[in-house]
Amino acid sequence: MRKAFVLLLLAFLPLRGQELLPFVENFTKAEYNGDNQVWNVAQGNDNAMYFANNHYLLRYNGVVWEKYSLPNKTIIRSIFVDGDRIYSGSYKEFGYWKRIGGRMRYFSISEGKRLFEGVSDNEEIWKVFKHEGEIYFQSFNELFILGRNGVRKMRLSSQISYCYVIEGRVYAASVTQGILVLQGNRFVPVPGTDVVKNNVIHHIEKAGDQLYALTKNNGIFVQDHRGLQPWRHPLNEVLKSQVIITGKFIGPAKMAVGTAVSGLYLIDLASGDWINLNRQNAIKNNAVLFIATDKENDLWLGLDNGICHVEVNSPVSILTDNSGMLGSVYALSPYQGGHLLATNHGIFNSQKGKLQVVPGSQGQVWDIFYANGGYVIGHNDGTFKYVSGNYAKASPVNGGWQFMKSSYDDVYFQANYSGIAVYPDVNDMSRYKTLSGITKPIRKISQEKPGELWAADNYRSLYRVRYDRDFNTTKIENVSQNSGIVNDYGVKIFGWRGKTRFLINNAWYHYDQQQEKLTVDARFNAVFSNVSEIVPVDEAHFIVVKSGILYLVNASRGSYIWQLVPEKYYQGKIIFDNIRAYVDGNNLLLNLDDGFLSFRRNKGKTFLPKVTIEAFRKDQLTDSDIKLKYNEPITIHAVPEYFGFSRPDLLYKLDGEARYTRLKSGSVTLNNLESGAQRIDFFYNDGSRLVKIGEYRFRVGFPWYFSIWMILLYVAVLALIWFMYYRWNSFRYRQKLALREEEMRHQQDMVEMENELRIQEYEKHILELEIQSKSTEVAGKSFSIAKQGEVMDSIRKILDNESDLNKIKTDIKRAIRTNTIEKHEWEAFETNMKQIHSEFVSRLLAKHPDLSSKDIRLSIYLRMNLSSKEIAPLMNISFRGVELHRYRLRRKLALPQETNLNKYMMDI
Structure with missing residues (x-):
């Protein structure tokens, strides 16, 4: 809402300062890494630009900035180029710089000469110039002259601002005596210059036969037959309040004036026209301290804060709106000495530095087409006419992207949001017709023959639209899809010299009438591959956009001559899908997103650059x-x-x-x-x-790692490796011999071990025999013990059968003597039993650690496969006691009923 109000207000309040200006390249102290004020500028014989920038001497060769300071760190006020020397003046110091080894070196001239003593104690060198082979270093009160015999001084009769060499004579701008000229060893007043007495003169220069004097506060004076007279130009009154600081002539017919208040004024002395470059439209600072020209006759400005390069001699001029009210320019046209601009904010009229919105035109405007003395406006809200300052709606067709006059039918076609409109009479656009059957948004159209139109959809596909004499649609064909082109998004149409080409998916096509489909245009692709768009200019020229760079192409005699439009003029400002090119006399106009660019076509580069x-x-x-x-x-x-x-x-x-x-x-x-x-x-x-x-x-x-020393090292290492390899092979050979000997010894040891094993097996066999013997002995002992049991049974029988006590005693004693088993025999029996079954006992206890010694004895007997009857006397218990003990042992071993106890013991 606020934006609409501002645009409405602009309909009555014109914006000033919106005009075609020379291209300006601004350099800030952040870029050149120096100080604020730039007091002097000069171009060296090496083509580099040199700047006296307060405490620094700056050098810029178009690629890099270099910064240098004096040994005493004082402010550099002035510089002058003479051959390969850059003379500079400072506070109580002057000398020259010379480039050695890619760096500037300073050589003092005044050091050690005691030139700044007495009344000269506080002098600064504000100007350096050359006259009659000698170098002059000028302060406000003295001249220090470097000649063949050294440095001499000249005391000035009055304080001066600057000296100027004009036509071989030295002029001085005196504060109180006007303009002086050097005659011999003194300055004398120039006749006819009394009018500038008591004025601070900041520049004196001659253009043609006239001498110009630029004063600080009283404007410009020009010499005629009567002497100096105030300059008769409307701008002179303006300059009196702007504080003139410096000036410079650009050829005989153009003057540049630098001010402290309003920046730079460029004045065409032939036409009287002038433009003002200031902080609002071009330069970054309004205080211009110095003006210099380079080999192209372009300007370099030393500002109070920064440096500017103004291309006054360039074929490119630019209109830029810094206020943001203009918006992006989608179309334009020359109009009454100015320009009519179609933007996303409406229609603007730009004339003589004033930019004014056309009332009622606010909104998105796509196209301007000049026809029959008026302008057809393709607006978002309809189609309008602008004739003699009157803006009115001519047709309800909205979103007119392209308005085109047919070369074959006496009508006008308009590509718009909803298709294609046909206007039989541009003077009465209320009568129009829409080509039926195509209701898509059409952005681009072209015509090669009557009754047929090429139409590119705003999104995808290329259509061939045919119509009859009454503009009734007879056929609509999606040519891109029918030609098998799958990726047909953003089709570009280039209609030129009666032939239409189509840019689809980075390839150029033309329509083959015989095959009735699109085919690749090999010849055109060979020249214009990898371009994003081509915009026609006239029958001989067109604009090519390649990798974001603009080229003006001149097609002549079957060849194409490309001319680069340098990127710096439009960098980041191209509206790529809406590039338009317009011819304004010898100028080519290109729309930008904040204005437009004017390119003078006859300014070509016909030389080989150095x-x-x-x-x-x-x-x-x-x-x-x-x-x-x-x-x-x-x-x-x-x-x-x-x-x-x-x-x-x-x-x-x-x-x-x-x-x-x-x-x-x-x-x-x-x-x-x-x-x-x-x-x-x-x-x-x-x-x-x-x-x-x-x-x-x-x-x-x-x-x-490939140096000579490393190669020698590699050779040494390889030799060492070879030597180590040789030693290693020798070692391995000796080792193999040793291993073979060791193997033979090992085989011998194996034989000995086999013999020992045989001996051990033999000894084992002997032991087994001994064990069998002991087992036999145990069995014998067991038998003896059994016999003792029988003795006991005999005794019990004697006791049961005999009643005679004496006889009983006698029989018992006889039986005991006969069958008594010695104690040592029993002990030997137990020892043998343990030796024989020691491994079994260990395995048994490992599985059943809770067994008692009595259980172990029973287990041994069971492993010997003895019956309960045989076990009973060995354990000195009854047969029933053995059976009971067997039962308890089975329970401890948790054996099932079907498991044989004797077999279980023998399996352990």
Whole structure:
């Protein structure tokens, strides 16, 4: 809402300062890394620009900025170029700079000469100039003159601001005596200049036969037959309040005036027209301290804060709206000495530095078409006419992207949001017809023959629309889809010289009438591959957009001559899907997103540009054919001769590479290069081919691991490895012999071990025999014990059968003597039992650790496969006791009923 109100207000309040201006390149102190004020500017014989920037001398060669300071760190007020020397003046100091090894070195002239003593104690050198082979260093009160015999001083009779050399004579601007001229060793007043007495004069220069004097507060004075007279120009009254600081003539017919209040004024003395560059429209600071020209006759401004390069001699002019009210320009047309602009904010009328919105036109405007003395406006809200300052709606058709006059039918076609409209009479656009059957938003149209239109959808597909004499649609064909082109988004149409081509998916097509489909245009693709759009200008020219860069192409005699429109003029400002080109006399107009660009076409580059190649290694200038260390970077500058429009757009190619790379900043840093000889070539596109304009050769050393010492080391290492290998083989051979001997000894040991095993087996067999013997002995003992049981049974029988006590005693004693078992026999029996069954006892206890000694004895007997009856006497218990003990043992062992106890013991 607020924006709409502001636009409405603009309909009655024109914006000032919106006019075509020369291109201005601003440099801030952040870019050149210096101080604020720039007191003096000069171009050196090496084409570099030099600046007296307070405490620094700045050097700019179009690629890099360099900064230097005096040994005493004082402010540099003035500089002057003479050959390869850059003279400079400072506080109680003057001398010269010289470039040595790619760096500026200072040589003092005044040091040690005691020139600044007495009345000269507080002098600053504000101007340096050359006259009759001598260099003059000027302060406000003295001149220090460097001649063949050293330095001499000249005391001035009155305080002056600056001296000027005009036609071989030295003029001085005196504060109280007006303009003085040097005669011999003194300054005398110039006749007819009394009018500028007691004025601070900030510039004196002659243009043609007239002398101009620019005063600080009283404007400009011009010399005629009566002497100096106030300049008769309307601007002079304006300049009196702007505080003139400096001035400069650009040729005999154009003057630049720098002020402290309103920036720079450029005045055409022939026509009387003037423009003002200020902080609101171009330059970054309104206080212009110094003006200089370069080899292109363009201006360099030393500002109170910053530096400006103003391309007054360039064929490019730009209208830029810094207020944001204009918006993006989608179409434009010359109009009554100015321009009519179609923007997303409405229609604007730009004339004589004033920009005014056309009342009622607010909103998105797509197209302007001049027809029969009026302008057809394709607006978001309808189609309008603008005739003699009157803006009115002519048709309800909205969103008119393209208005086109048919070359075959006496009608006008309009591509719009809902299709294609046909207007039989441009003077009465209320009568119109819509081509039926096509209701899509159509952005581009073209015609090759009557009864047929090519139409590109705003989103995808290309259509061929046929109609009869009454403009009734007879056929609509989706040509891109029917031709098998799947990716047909964003189709571009290029209609030129009666032939239409189509850019679809980065390839150019034309329609083959015989095959009735689109076919690739091989010849056109060979020249215009990888372009994003082509915009027709006239029958001989068109604009090509390639990689975001604009080229003006001149088609002549079957060849195409390309002319670069330098990117700096429109960088980041192109509306890529809505590029328009308009002819205004000899100027070509291109719309931008904040204004438009005017390009004078007869300003062509017909010369081969000069470029100086400089290479820096660790910030030190190096000669050609140097040798770099491996992986050591090198920075190469392609230093141009010019800074403005004549500055060439360069490409480079490293030796061995197939592709060319654009050199954007004039500098390239190379690293990670292969060893050996290298060469980088620089090329310039002259419009038809790439022309080589410079080269730099150098060599890259081998990496440290390929140096001579490392190679010797590698040889030594290889020799050591071979020696170690030889020693190792000898060692292995000896080792094999030793192993073979060891193997023989081992085999012998094996034989001995086998013999020992045989002996051990024999001894084992003997032991087994002994064990069997002991087992037999145990069995015998067991039998003896059994016999004792029988003795006991005999005794019991005697006791049971005999009643005679004496006889009983006698029989018992006899039986005991006969069958008594000795105690030592029992002990021997138990010992033998343990030795025989020790392993069994260990395994049994491992499985059943809770068994008692009595259980173990029973288990041994069971393992011996003795019956309960045989066990009973051995354990000195009854038969029933043995059975009971067997039962309890089975329970401890948790054996099932079907498991045989004797077999279980023998299996352990």
